[in-house]
Amino acid sequence: MIIVIGKVQGVGFRYSTKRIADRFGITGYAANVRDYVEIYASGKKDDLDEFTEEIIKGASPASQVDDHSIKKMPYDSSYSNFSTK
Numbered sequence: 232m233i234i235v236i237g238k239v240q241g242v243g244f245r246y247s248t249k250r251i252a253d254r255f256g257i258t259g260y261a262a263n264v265r266d267y268v269e270i271y272a273s274g275k276k277d278d279l280d281e282f283t284e285e286i287i288k289g290a291s292p293a294s295q296v297d298d299h300s301i302k303k304m305p306y307d308s309s310y311s312n313f314s315t316k
Contacts, residue, residue, distance in 0.1 A: 232304050233270040233283060237297035239290075244268055245315040247290035252313035255282045259307075262316035272313075273306055 235244070245261040245268060252259070255278040259271040270286070272279060287296050 232302045233272060233286070234300045234302075235268045235270065235286065235296055236266070236299065238293070238295040239268045240266070242293035243291040244294040245290075247294070248286050249313050249315055251282055251285050251290060255279075257282050257313055258310040260310070260314045260316050271304065271307070271310070273310060 240263050245263065248261045248268075248270060251257075252261075252272065255274060257272045257274040257278060259273050261268055261270045263269075272282060274282070283301065287299055289296055
């Protein structure tokens with residue numbers, strides 16, 4: 232689980248995150264929650280590391296990530312692709 236705080240709502244962040252996830256074969260979701268974006272991402276460790284690095288840089292040109300946190304979660308096989316909520 233990745234929590235991303237900053238200018239990440241209303242700027243295309245979730246949709247850009249989906250494009251990045253699709254490129255790396257990551258499954259899960261990105262969802263707006265109050266004033267942050269919550270991302271559940273599942274995939275190979277190297278792919279997850281690169282995915283995380285890219286979204287923290289700013290998934291969309293108009294976004295700005297001020298802070299983030301990462302929490303390892305159990306694998307959830309119910310996701311077959313990456314979606315936005």
